[in-house]
Amino acid sequence: MMYTMIRFFSICIAIAVLSFYHTDLAAVQEPHSEPGIPERMPELTIEATGTPETLIAKDEDEDDEDDDDSASAPQSDFEREFQEEALKLHDYVLIPNPSEDDIENFRDFLALNRKRRYKGLKISTAEQHRAIGVASFYETNDTDALHAFKESLKLDPDNARTWYNIGVIYERTGVQKEAFAALNKSSDLNPEYSLPHCKIGTMLIGYKAYEQALEPLDEALRLDPELFEALYNKGVALEKLKKYEEAMEPYLKALEINDDYQDLLTHLAYTSLKLDKMEDAEKYIDESLGQDDENPDALVVHARILNAKGEKEGALEELAKALEKNERHLDAWMAKADLLIEQEKYEEALDAYDQALLCDPRDPNIWRGKGTVLYRLGKLPEALAMFNIVIDKRSDLIDARLNRAIILIDLERYEEAVETCEKILGMNDSIDDAYALRSVAFIKMEQYKEALDSANRAMQINDKNTVARESYEKAQAEMAKINAEKENDNESITAIFENALAASETRSEEELIAAVHELIEKKDMEQADSLAEILIKKYPESQDGWMIKGETAELMLRREDALDAYDAVINLNPEHTQALLRKGAILLQQNNDQEALDIFEKILAYDTENIEAMKGKARSLLHLGYDNEALEVLNTVINTVPGDEEALQLRKNAERSVEKTEESVVPEEPANETPSEADPVMNSFQEGLTLLADRLYDQALDAFNQTIFLDPNHALAWYNKARVFAIQGKTDDAIESLTTALDLDPALKYDIDEDEHFESLRGLDSFKALTE
Numbered sequence: 179m180m181y182t183m184i185r186f187f188s189i190c191i192a193i194a195v196l197s198f199y200h201t202d203l204a205a206v207q208e209p210h211s212e213p214g215i216p217e218r219m220p221e222l223t224i225e226a227t228g229t230p231e232t233l234i235a236k237d238e239d240e241d242d243e244d245d246d247d248s249a250s251a252p253q254s255d256f257e258r259e260f261q262e263e264a265l266k267l268h269d270y271v272l273i274p275n276p277s278e279d280d281i282e283n284f285r286d287f288l289a290l291n292r293k294r295r296y297k298g299l300k301i302s303t304a305e306q307h308r309a310i311g312v313a314s315f316y317e318t319n320d321t322d323a324l325h326a327f328k329e330s331l332k333l334d335p336d337n338a339r340t341w342y343n344i345g346v347i348y349e350r351t352g353v354q355k356e357a358f359a360a361l362n363k364s365s366d367l368n369p370e371y372s373l374p375h376c377k378i379g380t381m382l383i384g385y386k387a388y389e390q391a392l393e394p395l396d397e398a399l400r401l402d403p404e405l406f407e408a409l410y411n412k413g414v415a416l417e418k419l420k421k422y423e424e425a426m427e428p429y430l431k432a433l434e435i436n437d438d439y440q441d442l443l444t445h446l447a448y449t450s451l452k453l454d455k456m457e458d459a460e461k462y463i464d465e466s467l468g469q470d471d472e473n474p475d476a477l478v479v480h481a482r483i484l485n486a487k488g489e490k491e492g493a494l495e496e497l498a499k500a501l502e503k504n505e506r507h508l509d510a511w512m513a514k515a516d517l518l519i520e521q522e523k524y525e526e527a528l529d530a531y532d533q534a535l536l537c538d539p540r541d542p543n544i545w546r547g548k549g550t551v552l553y554r555l556g557k558l559p560e561a562l563a564m565f566n567i568v569i570d571k572r573s574d575l576i577d578a579r580l581n582r583a584i585i586l587i588d589l590e591r592y593e594e595a596v597e598t599c600e601k602i603l604g605m606n607d608s609i610d611d612a613y614a615l616r617s618v619a620f621i622k623m624e625q626y627k628e629a630l631d632s633a634n635r636a637m638q639i640n641d642k643n644t645v646a647r648e649s650y651e652k653a654q655a656e657m658a659k660i661n662a663e664k665e666n667d668n669e670s671i672t673a674i675f676e677n678a679l680a681a682s683e684t685r686s687e688e689e690l691i692a693a694v695h696e697l698i699e700k701k702d703m704e705q706a707d708s709l710a711e712i713l714i715k716k717y718p719e720s721q722d723g724w725m726i727k728g729e730t731a732e733l734m735l736r737r738e739d740a741l742d743a744y745d746a747v748i749n750l751n752p753e754h755t756q757a758l759l760r761k762g763a764i765l766l767q768q769n770n771d772q773e774a775l776d777i778f779e780k781i782l783a784y785d786t787e788n789i790e791a792m793k794g795k796a797r798s799l800l801h802l803g804y805d806n807e808a809l810e811v812l813n814t815v816i817n818t819v820p821g822d823e824e825a826l827q828l829r830k831n832a833e834r835s836v837e838k839t840e841e842s843v844v845p846e847e848p849a850n851e852t853p854s855e856a857d858p859v860m861n862s863f864q865e866g867l868t869l870l871a872d873r874l875y876d877q878a879l880d881a882f883n884q885t886i887f888l889d890p891n892h893a894l895a896w897y898n899k900a901r902v903f904a905i906q907g908k909t910d911d912a913i914e915s916l917t918t919a920l921d922l923d924p925a926l927k928y929d930i931d932e933d934e935h936f937e938s939l940r941g942l943d944s945f946k947a948l949t950e
Contacts, residue, residue, distance in 0.1 A: 254299075256293075256297065256299070257299060259290075260290060260294055260299075261302075261305070261306065263286075263287050263290055263309070264287070264303070264305045264306040264310075265305055267283065267287055268305040268306070268312070269308075269339060270309075270312045272312065272347070276316060280316075284312065284313040284316045287313045288310075288313045288317065291310055301329070304331075304334035304337070307326045307329045308326070308327065308340060310322070310326040311323045311324070311325075311327040312343070314326060315347065320347050320351050323343075323347055324344065324348075327347070336367050337367075338364045338367040338371050338374075339371070341361070341367060342360070342371070342373050342377070345358070345360035345364060345377060348360060349381060361378050370401055371401070372397075372401035372402040373405075375394040375395070375398035376394070376395060376398035376405060376407050376408040376411070378394040379391045379392070379393075380395075380407065380411050383411055383414055388414075388415040388419050389415075391415045392412065392416070395411055395412040396412070399428075406432050406435045406436055410428070410429070410432045412425075412428040413442075413445060413449075420452075422449050422453050423453065425445075425449050426446075426449055426450075433446065438469065440466050440469045440470060440473060441475070443466035443469075443476075444462075444466045444473070444475050444479050446458075446462040447460075447463035447479050447483065448482070451479070451482060451483055451486060456486065460483060463476065463479055463480050466479075472499070473503075474501075474504045474510060475500075475509075477496045477497070477500035478496070478507070478510050480496050481494070481496035481500070481517075484496060485513075485516075485520075490521065494517065497510050497514045506536065508534055508537040511534035512534055512547070515527045515531050515534065515547055519554075524555050525555075527551050531544055531548045531551065535860060539864070539894070540571065542568045542572045542575060542578070545565075545567045545568045546565070546577075546581075548564045549561045549563075549564030549565045549568065549578075549581060550581070552564060553584075558588055559589070559872070560868075562582065562871075565579075565581050565582045566582065566871035567868075567871055569582065574605070576605065576612075579601060580602065580611050580612065582598050583598040583599050583602075583612070583615045583619070587618055587619055587622065590622070592620075592622045592623045593619075593735070595615065595619040596619045596620065599612045599613070599615050599616035599619070600616070608639055609639075610635075610636040610643050610646065611636070611643070611645070613632045613635045613636035613639070613646065614646035616632045617629045617630075617636065617646060617653065618645065618649050620632060620653075621652055621656070624656075627657065629649060629652075630650060630654065632649075633649040633650035633653060634650060636649075637650065687713070687722070687723060690712070690713045690716070690717075690723075691723065691726055693709060694709050694710050694730070698730065703730060703733055703734050707727075707730045707731070707734060710727040713726070714746075719750060721747050721757075724743050724744070724750070725744075725754075728741075728743030728744045728760060731743055732764070737767065741761060744758075744761040744764075755781055755785060758777050758778075758780060758781050758791075759778075759791065762777035762791075763794065765777065766794070766798065771873075772798075772802065772907055774798045775795060775798035775799065775802065778794040782795065787818065789815055789819055789822070789825075792811050792814060792815045793812075793815060793822075795811055796808045796811040796812045796825070797828065799811065800828065800832055802873075803873070803876035803877065803878070803902075803905075804876065805832050805874075805876060805877075806836060808828070808832045809832040809833065812825050812828050812829040816829065858888055859888045862881050862884040862888065863882070863892065863894065863895055865881040866878045866879075866881030866898060869881055870901065870902065875902050878898070878902050882896075882898050882899040883899070893919050893922035894923075894926075896915050896919035897916065897923075897926055897929075899915045899919075900912045900916035903915060904935050904936050904938055905938075907938065909938070909942065913944050913948070916936075916945075917948065927949055930948070931949065
């Protein structure tokens, strides 16, 4: 079996998430990744916990009047009648939407079973148990159905169809791990039985594991090429993977088998639309709406078709109908947001995204959409916070990181933009847009050689990248200008270096340092760095030599090399203030806020009035969320140096943060809002995520505490509360909050391994125990 490895790995998608996504696969959802950037699907593997035999044993202790290990043949006329009717039903496979005749037969058999109970007769065969299970299932009595099937296994333990039916019941009742166990047992007992493979594929689609769903679905179709459910769901999986041409083949084969299944017609309409086959799209959606003109999924697809035809008012009317039928229809809100964006009604689009978040706050596409709209509104910090949330939820989404880089450039945070682009290239070094944006950032930083190299790499990948081409031309022009200005200095620069190099054996430490400084002033960083390397090799105990080595490394954006150089100075002189200040500044740039705080406090321990150390301490405290403490330090700075502009600006930031904290502790009642218009749980949780992305940790903690106060079982609020504590170094509180989150939603454990917020906890046994 091609996909048997599925059962050997752990479930990677939360069961809680399934409650949002696992439906009858009727919904047609529009992907919302940015144009040209494919959405990457998460890896998913499935493991069934517990053996199938333990699934039977769960009911063995129950007292049941029908328990009888005897399989003796029935004796009375009634017993013979009961057995004959059971034989008509026992092999029935649990499928959706049985015929009315079948339903009538199930009810008649249950009535006969009640008569058997009245007569006090025992069940004597596995077939009778199975028939009771089938009939009970269609009367939506899952408890009786499951018990009956398990009882039949005591008499006939190797019946593949019974194991399949048990898997169906577990899946319907939300017990997913046991469902996979039963379905795998069924396929093991009968490898040629197509239905378990089909059901596994269908469940994987419910987990949004579309690529993996194809393997069991293909296996089901190998065994039964005309299995409707397998054909339909294969089409769904391919559609979700945006393989629209490939999706049409199984959809059309399914249509030949059943041409009046509304969900299939709706999917055919949507897929035809994506293939620009408007005539087919209209035909299929008309047939779908002809069956039920109030079906929300069909209405949403119809709205998309109308919008593609330019009938935007008609599209909005269809979406309004869909939302009237189901106000929590995620795709309807997303489609409405898309349409409003096209009409440049950005504030209304934001409202639509907020409604979508009420449907599913974990969907990164919604946060990404909000970020795009906020960017178009010019609200750059808010847009950046949205894309940070997207990356936090799905670290593999390249387009979210590209958008983050764009916003950082607009915010003039060029070094962070470069770091973001380099993170993308570390994930995939063939993304031309990442090279192009890095080139733009380098130009803003006046690093034209690096800009030229980066733009050239982008054009090698995609010679039509206009951003890269414009950046390349600008970098060339700037370098030509600089070269012209330097032409007269080249000989002197070369002479400085060559003279220093030639006389390095006889030159004093001070002379070499002066030569490095001169090269730095001439902006010849490569030669300055080379000479600095010679300097520290000749004078390894030179504190000034290591300092200038750190300076050249910083100017060349080699922060780790700079840290090494400053550490060398500190090893020689633990109270070298300038080395400590530079190290603290770099740590702040790297978001190592607690380490930076420790450095600045070390300086203040022996130099209590060092203004730069005080400002560094204040920055660290602000990043860590200790706003009141930062405010106290800044007031001291300003009292000492009243005109310090940096301290004045930092104080404004701290005061603003303190005001936000006070507002979040005592939230005002929203004016003229009803419970249907605002969700206080969702509002406080979203606020917490935004504050966390902005590194306003104390305020974020207040927001998550407010969420938990309103909803004590909000697993994600507990999880993000643990993140804040971990960042603040409050280890015990972080472990306690994380334990609560995992108790509420065990599937969150699969997010922990990739979550950078918990780096400080990874060495703890208590943390490792949570991830086992």
